[in-house]
Amino acid sequence: MRHALVFGGSGQIGVPLLDRLHDAGWRVTAVSRTPHHDQPGLHWLQGDLDHVDGLPRAVDAIFSCGPLDHFARWYAASKVDAVRVLAFGSTSIEVKRGSADPEEREVAQRLRTGERGVFETAAARGANATLLRPTLVYGAGRDRTLTRIATLAREWGRFVLPRNAHGLRQPVHVDDLAAAAFAACDVVATHGQAYALPGGETLPYRDMVARVLAVLEPPPQLIEVPSPLFTAALLGARALGRIGGFGDAAVARMRSDLVFDMEPARRDFGYAPRQFRPTAAMFGS
Ligand SMILES: NC(=O)c1ccc[n+]([C@@H]2O[C@H](COP(=O)([O-])OP(=O)(O)OC[C@H]3O[C@@H](n4cnc5c(N)ncnc54)[C@H](OP(=O)(O)O)[C@@H]3O)[C@@H](O)[C@H]2O)c1
Structure with missing residues (x-):
């Protein structure tokens, strides 16, 4: 049985990722700052990216569905052995780089530092990292847009x-992002790569x-x-x-096109996100 360590497993992308791992028979250790009940195959540790007790010594894969800069720092300092690391960042790394707003430029800078940190740590340990950059996320009634x-x-x-x-947008459903992380995990072509993950429709x-x-x-x-x-x-x-x-x-x-190419993700791990067909339940009603 394969074993995954998941950060951000309580988040809007993390929840469907835990479901996928469970359905595929993985054993999961998940970290959260708040207490959660264990379920068959799912063990929760309470802590955060600065401190958590009880981490496994080795796992098959580490997934990060939380803040990338924190994760990069944790990964650099951690002793958990894993040959595979998959971490979510954001297309904001490009969108906000040239923003007029200094806070937005700072977000882009933190994402760049985080991505670089994850790749450097993975290379130093002989692990294989993949970075996943969603566009505008929706679907769980918890997104900020x-x-x-x-x-x-x-x-x-x-x-x-x-x-x-x-301006053109490509809203992407949280389940498609969880599916992307799960699918990319086993694909050698994704090692050392960063992928834009836009939604299946541009509007x-x-x-x-x-x-x-x-x-x-x-x-x-x-x-x-x-x-x-x-x-x-x-x-x-x-x-x-x-x-x-x-x-x-x-x-x-709102008047600028924020459009990203999904072709590399489609080619390498069959990424096929859905069209934008919202329902009221996706927005918290
Ligand atoms: N481009 C975009 O529009 C876009 C949109 C959304 C997400 N993203 C990226 O996708 C990833 C997942 O986002 P999400 O929206 O699913 O996140 P989310 O729903 O806000 O959840 C964030 C998760 O990270 C954990 N977390 C937050 N701060 C933490 C800390 N200081 N230490 C440890 N854990 C912490 C939380 O766990 P606990 O509360 O259980 O501790 C939570 O499960 C992030 O990397 C985000 O940048 C990009």
Whole structure:
């Protein structure tokens, strides 16, 4: 029976990954900062990437579905022996590199440092690492973009976008990401590689939001306003403390295409993500 060590197993990608490992007969040791009940084949350790007791001495694979920079530091210092390491990063490594927002540039820098760290540690130990970079994640009602939009739209009965929100997006379902990590684990061609993992459909930002609103009950109205009016409304909402997280750089990106090539992932491990067909249950209702 193969044994996996999983960080972030309680997260939106981690949960379906644990299911896949279980269904395939793996034994799993998972780490969480909060207590969880063990299940057949699944043992939880309570701790974090700075300190956790009881780690196995050796496993067949380590999966990281949590913060990459923390994981890279843990991996560099750890004594757990594993020939295979698969870690999630983000396409933000490219998207936010040239951002006007210093905090976003810092995110991209941390992702770069994390990826480099994982590859260097793996090389030093004779292990094989693969980095997986999702685009915009949805599906478990826990993401910070579409679920957040759905929550605000339910509250307000409407959602406002600037008329130029036509930048292309590729929302990717959490189950497809878990499937990717699981499939890549056994493929030699993925050793030492980083893969973009976009969703199976490319569509304009406003269409993506419209599809989310259309499945909510009752469906909130999508209101598109001229860009200066949107900016003024956003400033007002921020001043009233009614909205956070939609920074100027994120708003400016609504008109930019964020499109990634899934071909390397398809070629190497059969990556075949689903089309964007949301349901209300994917956004926490
Ligand atoms: N490009 C994108 O849009 C995008 C979107 C989402 C995710 N991602 C990437 O995909 C990966 C998984 O994301 P996710 O959305 O599934 O994450 P998530 O749902 O937020 O879960 C994060 C997991 O990491 C663990 N974690 C968080 N902080 C930790 C810490 N300081 N020490 C130890 N564990 C910690 C949490 O475990 P406990 O709370 O149980 O301790 C949790 O299970 C991340 O690397 C993320 O960067 C990229």
